[in-house]
Amino acid sequence: MKKRITAPREVLHELQQDYFICTKCKICQAVHVQFCADSRFWRNCPSGTRFRWDAYYASGKMEIARGLHIHEIEPSDSLRHVLYTCMLCSSCQEQCYEVKQLHPTRVFELMREKAVREGWGPMPEHEPLRESMEKNDNPFGVEAAKRGDWAEGLGLKRFPEEKAEVLFFAGDAYSTDPDLFPAVRAAAQVLLEAGLDVGILGAAEKSDGALMLLLGDRDFFETYAFENIETFNSLGVKTIVTPDAHAAWVFKEEYTRELDPSIRVRHVSEVFDRLIRKDKIKPVKEVPLRAVYHDPCKLGRRFDIYDPPRNVLRAVPGLELLEFPRAAFNSLCCGGGGGVPYAFPDYALWTAKERLYEAEWVGAEAVVTSCPYCLQMFRKAVEAAGSSVKVYDLAEPLLASLGKEV
Numbered sequence: 001m002k003k004r005i006t007a008p009r010e011v012l013h014e015l016q017q018d019y020f021i022c023t024k025c026k027i028c029q030a031v032h033v034q035f036c037a038d039s040r041f042w043r044n045c046p047s048g049t050r051f052r053w054d055a056y057y058a059s060g061k062m063e064i065a066r067g068l069h070i071h072e073i074e075p076s077d078s079l080r081h082v083l084y085t086c087m088l089c090s091s092c093q094e095q096c097y098e099v100k101q102l103h104p105t106r107v108f109e110l111m112r113e114k115a116v117r118e119g120w121g122p123m124p125e126h127e128p129l130r131e132s133m134e135k136n137d138n139p140f141g142v143e144a145a146k147r148g149d150w151a152e153g154l155g156l157k158r159f160p161e162e163k164a165e166v167l168f169f170a171g172d173a174y175s176t177d178p179d180l181f182p183a184v185r186a187a188a189q190v191l192l193e194a195g196l197d198v199g200i201l202g203a204a205e206k207s208d209g210a211l212m213l214l215l216g217d218r219d220f221f222e223t224y225a226f227e228n229i230e231t232f233n234s235l236g237v238k239t240i241v242t243p244d245a246h247a248a249w250v251f252k253e254e255y256t257r258e259l260d261p262s263i264r265v266r267h268v269s270e271v272f273d274r275l276i277r278k279d280k281i282k283p284v285k286e287v288p289l290r291a292v293y294h295d296p297c298k299l300g301r302r303f304d305i306y307d308p309p310r311n312v313l314r315a316v317p318g319l320e321l322l323e324f325p326r327a328a329f330n331s332l333c334c335g336g337g338g339g340v341p342y343a344f345p346d347y348a349l350w351t352a353k354e355r356l357y358e359a360e361w362v363g364a365e366a367v368v369t370s371c372p373y374c375l376q377m378f379r380k381a382v383e384a385a386g387s388s389v390k391v392y393d394l395a396e397p398l399l400a401s402l403g404k405e406v
């Protein structure tokens with residue numbers, strides 16, 4: 001029998017206390033309002049705010065979980081719409097956990113796993129992602145052989161032919177979307193500037209599987225996770241560094257159960273912060289920019305990685321760091337969460353435009369973030385809204401402050 005990362009697996013009914021206890025108090029519909037001065041920005045559940053019906057808020061989905069449990073309701077197209085328009089952004093869990101210690105977002109993740117097991121999830125529009133995984137080892141339809149193209153000319157070592165202390169794992173989006181190549185190249189260049197011994201898998205890098213897990217397909221996710229874990233354990237690396245917030249999420253939360261315990265997993269924002277504090281890199285060149293930092297849900301609410309990216313931006317000379325009204329634990333999802341953009345692109349864009357409006361509201365010239373899916377959503381929003389706001393990966397102003405170009 002194939003080994004599993006989760007043994008035993010957590011399944012929906014194990015969280016029944018959560019969805020039976022949910023009192024429909026609806027605290028989870030808003031931010032922590034005491035930390036958000038303007039009521040214009042108090043709502044923070046994208047699906048509830050967009051579709052309005054109670055079912056689309058966490059309170060409604062908790063009731064759906066209860067109804068499924070006691071067979072009061074059956075899966076339907078409308079129930080599937082409710083479940084797959086959830087961004088899995090964890091804003092509801094951020095609110096609820098403070099007062100009730102319940103885990104609504106975890107319930108919705110496990111509802112998706114139940115949906116896939118029972119054959120009524122994910123959405124038909126998600127099927128091409130799965131087909132591409134089977135064909136290309138990435139969900140985005142790009143030939144596997146091209147996965148290392150982003151790194152051309154950087155002089156990074158290549159595993160397994162060469163050995164290095166650090167494995168830089170680019171992730172599915174950064175290594176397949178040419179618009180993101182400057183961002184991922186900047187991240188790798190910062191590590192090289194710091195003198196780190198960095199290697200990549202290049203074309204041999206395979207999907208981290210995070211998108212499959214978001215869609216509820218744990219079996220498919222684990223197929224990739226196990227292959228990757230075996231590869232990572234065989235490389236002899238000390239640290240895995242990734243700029244992809246979703247890869248960092250599954251590496252830290254899932255892979256570490258089987259990964260060689262001597263291997264550290266870090267998101268680049270954590271590494272950049274440490275390199276600056278240890279004087280390994282010195283941001284000295286002025287980068288005049290009024291920038292607001294957007295917290296990716298999978299870094300912020302999932303791992304409390306709020307300060308490292310802000311420390312990096314504060315270290316960049318000339319950069320004025322602004323904050324969204326909905327910042328840090330109150331952050332609004334960019335619209336790229338939960339695999340939503342692949343099935344509901346208009347609603348995903350609506351969410352991204354709401355976040356872009358917030359950036360303009362604080363007078364930002366640029367949004368800086370540290371997740372490839374956030375970058376993609378903000379760029380779509382800027383184009384759709386005809387906005388002049390610039391969108392940068394955290395690595396880009398940092399590399400510029402080192403006096404280097406991509």
Ligand code: SF4
Binds near residue numbers: 022023028100
């Ligand atoms: S999920 Fe939590 S915060 Fe939301 S309605 Fe239920 S008990 Fe209240």
Ligand code: SF4
Binds near residue numbers: 044047
């Ligand atoms: S995870 Fe996000 S989108 Fe889903 S119900 Fe909670 S707040 Fe709403």
